[in-house]
Amino acid sequence: MGKTIMTVDDSASIRQMVSFTLKGAGYTVVEAVDGKDALAKLDKTQVHMVITDLNMPNLDGIGLIRAVRAKPAFKFIPIVMLTTESQDTRKQEGKSAGATGWIVKPFKPEQLLAVIKKVLG
Amino acid sequence: MSSGNEGFDKGREIFTEEANELLAELETSLLELEETPTDTELIGRVFRAMHTIKGSGAMFGFDDIAHFTHEVETAFDMVRTGKMLVTKELMDLTLRARDQIRAMLDGTSVDEAISNEIITALRALMVINVLSDEQEGQQEQPGGQEAVARVEHTATDNESVTYRIRFRPHKELFLTGSNPLLMFAELRELGNCVVIAQTDAIPPLSELDPESCHTSWDVVLTTTADQNTIKDVFIFVQDICDLTIEVIEADSDMLEQERHLKLGEILLSRGDVSLSELQQVLGTQRRVGEILVDSGIVGEDQVQSALVEQQHIKEVRQQRAKQESMASIRVPSDKLDGLVDLVGELVTVQARLTQTSATFGDAVLSIIAEEVERITWELRDRTMGIRMMPIGGTFSKFKRLVRDLSAELGKDIVMTTDGAETELDKTVIEKLNDPLVHVIRNSIDHGIESPEARLKAGKPKHGTVHLTAGHSGANVVIQIKDDGAGLDTEAILNKAIKSGIITPETELSEKDIFSLIFEPGFSTAKNITSVSGRGVGMDVVKKNIIALRGTVDIKSKKGVGTTISLKLPLTLAIIDGLLVKISDDFYVIPLSVVHECVELTRNDVENSHGRHISYVRGAIVPYIRLREYFAINTPVPEVEQIVITEVEEQRVGFVVDYVIGEHQTVIKTLGRLYKTIEGVSGATILGDGTVALIVDAPKLVSAVRLEGIEAVS
Numbered sequence: 001m002g003k004t005i006m007t008v009d010d011s012a013s014i015r016q017m018v019s020f021t022l023k024g025a026g027y028t029v030v031e032a033v034d035g036k037d038a039l040a041k042l043d044k045t046q047v048h049m050v051i052t053d054l055n056m057p058n059l060d061g062i063g064l065i066r067a068v069r070a071k072p073a074f075k076f077i078p079i080v081m082l083t084t085e086s087q088d089t090r091k092q093e094g095k096s097a098g099a100t101g102w103i104v105k106p107f108k109p110e111q112l113l114a115v116i117k118k119v120l121g
Numbered sequence: 122m123s124s125g126n127e128g129f130d131k132g133r134e135i136f137t138e139e140a141n142e143l144l145a146e147l148e149t150s151l152l153e154l155e156e157t158p159t160d161t162e163l164i165g166r167v168f169r170a171m172h173t174i175k176g177s178g179a180m181f182g183f184d185d186i187a188h189f190t191h192e193v194e195t196a197f198d199m200v201r202t203g204k205m206l207v208t209k210e211l212m213d214l215t216l217r218a219r220d221q222i223r224a225m226l227d228g229t230s231v232d233e234a235i236s237n238e239i240i241t242a243l244r245a246l247m248v249i250n251v252l253s254d255e256q257e258g259q260q261e262q263p264g265g266q267e268a269v270a271r272v273e274h275t276a277t278d279n280e281s282v283t284y285r286i287r288f289r290p291h292k293e294l295f296l297t298g299s300n301p302l303l304m305f306a307e308l309r310e311l312g313n314c315v316v317i318a319q320t321d322a323i324p325p326l327s328e329l330d331p332e333s334c335h336t337s338w339d340v341v342l343t344t345t346a347d348q349n350t351i352k353d354v355f356i357f358v359q360d361i362c363d364l365t366i367e368v369i370e371a372d373s374d375m376l377e378q379e380r381h382l383k384l385g386e387i388l389l390s391r392g393d394v395s396l397s398e399l400q401q402v403l404g405t406q407r408r409v410g411e412i413l414v415d416s417g418i419v420g421e422d423q424v425q426s427a428l429v430e431q432q433h434i435k436e437v438r439q440q441r442a443k444q445e446s447m448a449s450i451r452v453p454s455d456k457l458d459g460l461v462d463l464v465g466e467l468v469t470v471q472a473r474l475t476q477t478s479a480t481f482g483d484a485v486l487s488i489i490a491e492e493v494e495r496i497t498w499e500l501r502d503r504t505m506g507i508r509m510m511p512i513g514g515t516f517s518k519f520k521r522l523v524r525d526l527s528a529e530l531g532k533d534i535v536m537t538t539d540g541a542e543t544e545l546d547k548t549v550i551e552k553l554n555d556p557l558v559h560v561i562r563n564s565i566d567h568g569i570e571s572p573e574a575r576l577k578a579g580k581p582k583h584g585t586v587h588l589t590a591g592h593s594g595a596n597v598v599i600q601i602k603d604d605g606a607g608l609d610t611e612a613i614l615n616k617a618i619k620s621g622i623i624t625p626e627t628e629l630s631e632k633d634i635f636s637l638i639f640e641p642g643f644s645t646a647k648n649i650t651s652v653s654g655r656g657v658g659m660d661v662v663k664k665n666i667i668a669l670r671g672t673v674d675i676k677s678k679k680g681v682g683t684t685i686s687l688k689l690p691l692t693l694a695i696i697d698g699l700l701v702k703i704s705d706d707f708y709v710i711p712l713s714v715v716h717e718c719v720e721l722t723r724n725d726v727e728n729s730h731g732r733h734i735s736y737v738r739g740a741i742v743p744y745i746r747l748r749e750y751f752a753i754n755t756p757v758p759e760v761e762q763i764v765i766t767e768v769e770e771q772r773v774g775f776v777v778d779y780v781i782g783e784h785q786t787v788i789k790t791l792g793r794l795y796k797t798i799e800g801v802s803g804a805t806i807l808g809d810g811t812v813a814l815i816v817d818a819p820k821l822v823s824a825v826r827l828e829g830i831e832a833v834s
Contacts, residue, residue: 010169010173011139011173011176011177012135012138012139013132013133013135013136013139013177013180013181014173014176014177014180016131016132016135017132017180017181020131020132023581024581024582025581026581053176055168055169055172055173056169057165057166057169069296075296075332076295076296076298077298078298078299078300079297079298082176084172084175084176095297095360098296098297098298099297099298100297100298100299100357101356101357102357105176105179105180106176106179106180106187107180118303118304118307118354118357119298119299119300119303119357120303121300121302121303121306
């Protein structure tokens, strides 16, 4: 594998959970605390996929997705957003911003890995 | 899953900490908000805090918190979207809610009544403030109905159904980072699946936008999974594609219609053509597909797709019929061996017939000879095919071995396999078992580290042994790959010096060092365990594989892992060979090692000043004169031929007088008297009855090296 996945979430516990699950499955993980942080780190590291929360300070998930898609190098990478069942409009927004897929919180580690397999291979 | 729990517990810990911080922040934000009730930044902050507590809480099992916070979050979502104003009442309720969450977090006894009171009050607030709330209620209804419908749909039982899936992505598919290939891979996991690309919508190159998706796909899938499972594969792209899934064949249909659908019928049911159009064109006698394409009613791609579908259904039905009738017949293997022997004889006689007919020059005879040749070759392949068995059976045996051994050694090891369907001669498979056991044991015992060491090295806790088999030309390559510590070149060197295999002065390449582990009496394990380490492993492996006319190759990177590749011939009885001639004698060099043939002139020999070296396109290739090796003392022709082979990843030439050509070689073992001859692995009988020796290239090269003729400069 050896692929790098970036997890963007302002919640340390979610980051921890995502990160732990991914590392256990052999992925390399880059953590970012919000959209702004994510964009700064994207420029410095080779990232194959982004998992992002939608509600974050500074730059939210939708903004992040738009900004990532605007970068030529990341135009086609898979971006998965973390949503909650109550956020149907946000999900639509995310989709039109260019998100590849979504995971509904709360989720189990296996569900996370299944979605990654679906979009990253 | 123990690793999951570990992460979970840690997550809970972090969550508690984080939630406490958020609650503190929430308090300040709320108090500030009371001063400036329209500050969107502050409202956003409150909403996010609630949102995070809810989301993370649910994730780590704080369901009560998640549930409770959801209500507050909903209220603030409304504030955020301008549907509700920040009021004194809302602030009071939220602050009380904050304290309630805090209590829940601390695990102290929580008064449910207060929670309910807060929730009721919040709901009352929302109802007053919002008129458009009805929408939400309406939205939920269809969702519920859909769920019910789904349940009904999944009620179909375990029979396999063939679906036709038409996937027409919109142009912007790629802009969401979606990859259709992954979706097809997912479909393939569901069952037997054929994917046909429809490319007729692709514009000419000059107008092509490479970032748009112009292709659409038809998929025919036979699976036991239900329609919703298939839909789920496309769930992320459902808005940016047109997707239709239809059932085209189910088990139960079999009884009613014992026939295959005609092409026209399939196109008709797909709606690609109407009945009248079909009848109109059916007047002529040409193939339906051609006619339809010519008349421009359907594209060539569509016809192609329908044809594939027809074929697929045919196969599915055949398979089913096969399963119903007897699947196999058991035959004693000596009967098979007898058959193989006879086919071998037949191949020999056929070669003679071909040769004879060539000398007669009779057209009729040579037609017959060619016919016999074709049939003989097919017969040979089929007979060999009967002896072929998938290697999967052996693979699954190793799963147990890995499981037991890793438990015994306290290691966490997963074995994955690939290419279990690869077929090999039964004899080869049987003889392969022991060497493979040795190699896998070695990987588990020496290769993969203990879970602690692995974690320390930053690797996943569980080690992986990956077993693959696949075809590579006339060979089958079996690889045993582990992600363990890799070979320690220094330890190997020290050990080899200690056991006297090499002297300290010997300078060796990494590859040479690796190959030391195949020397007899070699073992680097620090302790002798019951699993491996008695020094009787790898040398036996190499011997066994060489006896099967195979080769062993080892690649390793310290800290990353080791890969051992075993290359084996498909079958032991018949090989493709290159027939060559020296003086009046014939020899066969196995075609699998032959790279090319070049000429060797007297001039070349003189220019190399007595060294056995030739220059092939700038590269130096050492050669061996078979004439010298087999002590043939007749005059040397003016121009000789070098057959360049690859032996143990090194190019070595064999000098012969003439290269005659490819030859189907039935291997006859040499009698006991000749067993000890180095460099000859057997003999074969040629069409005219003469005997040709089969050159064992690797052995011959090493024999020459030992004799000190040192071909390598």
